[in-house]
Amino acid sequence: xxxxxxxxxxxxxxxxxxxxxxxxxxxxxxxxxxxxxxxxxxxxxxxxxxxxxxxxxxxxxxxxxxxxxxxxxxxxxxxxxxxxxxxxxxxxxxxxxxxxxxxxxxxxxxxxxxxxxxxxxxxxxxxxxxxxxxxxxxxxxxxxxxxxxxxxxxxxxxxxxxxxxxxxxxxxxxxxxxxxxxxxxxxxxxxxxxxxxxxxxxxxxxxxxxxxxxxxxxxxxxxxxxxxxxxxxxxxxxxxxxxxxxxxxxxxxxxxxxxxxxxxxxxxxxxxxxxxxxxxxxxxxxxxxxxxxxxxxxxxxxxxxxxxxxxxxxxxxxxxxxxxxxx
Numbered sequence: 001x002x003x004x005x006x007x008x009x010x011x012x013x014x015x016x017x018x019x020x021x022x023x024x025x026x027x028x029x030x031x032x033x034x035x036x037x038x039x040x041x042x043x044x045x046x047x048x049x050x051x052x053x054x055x056x057x058x059x060x061x062x063x064x065x066x067x068x069x070x071x072x073x074x075x076x077x078x079x080x081x082x083x084x085x086x087x088x089x090x091x092x093x094x095x096x097x098x099x100x101x102x103x104x105x106x107x108x109x110x111x112x113x114x115x116x117x118x119x120x121x122x123x124x125x126x127x128x129x130x131x132x133x134x135x136x137x138x139x140x141x142x143x144x145x146x147x148x149x150x151x152x153x154x155x156x157x158x159x160x161x162x163x164x165x166x167x168x169x170x171x172x173x174x175x176x177x178x179x180x181x182x183x184x185x186x187x188x189x190x191x192x193x194x195x196x197x198x199x200x201x202x203x204x205x206x207x208x209x210x211x212x213x214x215x216x217x218x219x220x221x222x223x224x225x226x227x228x229x230x231x232x233x234x235x236x237x238x239x240x241x242x243x244x245x246x247x248x249x250x251x252x253x254x255x256x257x258x259x260x261x262x263x264x265x266x267x268x269x270x271x272x273x274x275x276x277x278x279x280x281x282x283x284x285x286x287x288x289x290x291x292x293x294x295x296x297x298x299x300x301x302x303x304x305x306x307x308x309x310x311x312x313x314x315x316x317x318x319x320x321x322x323x324x325x326x327x
Contacts, residue, residue, distance in 0.1 A: 077138045084145055088152075168268060169244040171221035173305035175252060175288045176210045176275065206296040207251070207289035208303075214256050214284040216275040220266045221250055221288075221302065229258050236287065237279020240272055253287035254278050 224244035231238045236253035240260065243249050256276025266272060277284045290299040 074135045074138065077135065077142055081138065081142050084142065084149065088149060166246050169223045169246055170248055171244065171250050171290050171302040173221050173268065174210070174303045175218050175221050176212050176216060176286055207287050208299045209285045209287055211283065211285045212275045214276055217271045218252055218255065218273045218275060218286055220268055220270050220272050222248070222268050224266055226260045226262050226264045226266060229260065229262055232279055235279050237281060238276060242266055247293045249291040251289040254281045254285060
């Protein structure tokens with residue numbers, strides 16, 4: 001029960017009941033209210049910080065799971081980067097070397113993906129910003145390297161296609177099948193200074209003479225296009241010239257007949273004519289020449305079909321032995 005307050009009034013000389021002014025009552029009530037509100041705020045902060053709600057606890061668990069997921073993702077990106085670096089090393093050390101290409105510039109391969117301002121928005125995340133920044137940078141660099149490697153593989157594929165075409169065009173087989181030759185190929189007349197069978201003087205023999213019966217099929221030694229089919233009473237007689245591209249041409253001389261025409265596209269192994277004895281010749285045979293960059297070279301280096309390294313060396317030695325040519 002509230003107690004009333006009294007004070008002594010000197011003018012009336014008696015005790016009178018103390019009545020508080022309305023303004024003071026309002027101030028007291030306001031003070032009590034503000035105090036209660038302040039305590040409520042303090043209690044709320046303490047509760048929220050030390051006693052999170054079930055919803056907040058669920059969000060915290062989710063954030064922890066996301067952090068673990070990003071860490072795992074970052075590790076996976078590191079592994080993929082190592083694999084890609086291994087592919088790039090093989091690319092530089094094997095594929096590009098094989099095709100005579102310069103390796104990918106290391107500065108390009110390890111180059112950055114933009115300034116730090118590109119990732120400014122990630123630094124705003126106080127708790128996870130560093131992890132997000134690291135993972136994003138790794139992913140962007142990996143994406144750039146994948147693009148660079150893809151371009152490199154496209155270049156290698158293009159080079160491989162060109163090499164495949166070149167390998168198909170370069171003369172690489174004998175123009176007459178060995179089983180069709182009249183006698184052992186080891187007795188052929190090769191490239192170099194030889195005794196001319198008619199003039200009986202030593203002259204440069206710029207090809208190889210393959211002896212075979214008249215009418216034996218002659219095959220193109222590489223893909224190409226026929227650029228000459230000529231019939232003469234002397235010299236090469238009936239002869240064919242094929243342009244293989246890449247600086248290579250082959251000549252087939254002293255034919256009994258030609259089965260191709262100028263401008264015709266030829267595949268390796270395709271029959272182009274038959275062995276004969278036309279022109280300046282002493283017996284049925286094929287005179288075969290290889291020209292590279294308009295220079296006559298030793299055809300024995302382009303007769304690689306069916307020969308082991310030892311057999312090829314023996315054949316090369318026999319072809320270089322000085323003897324008499326057939327034309």
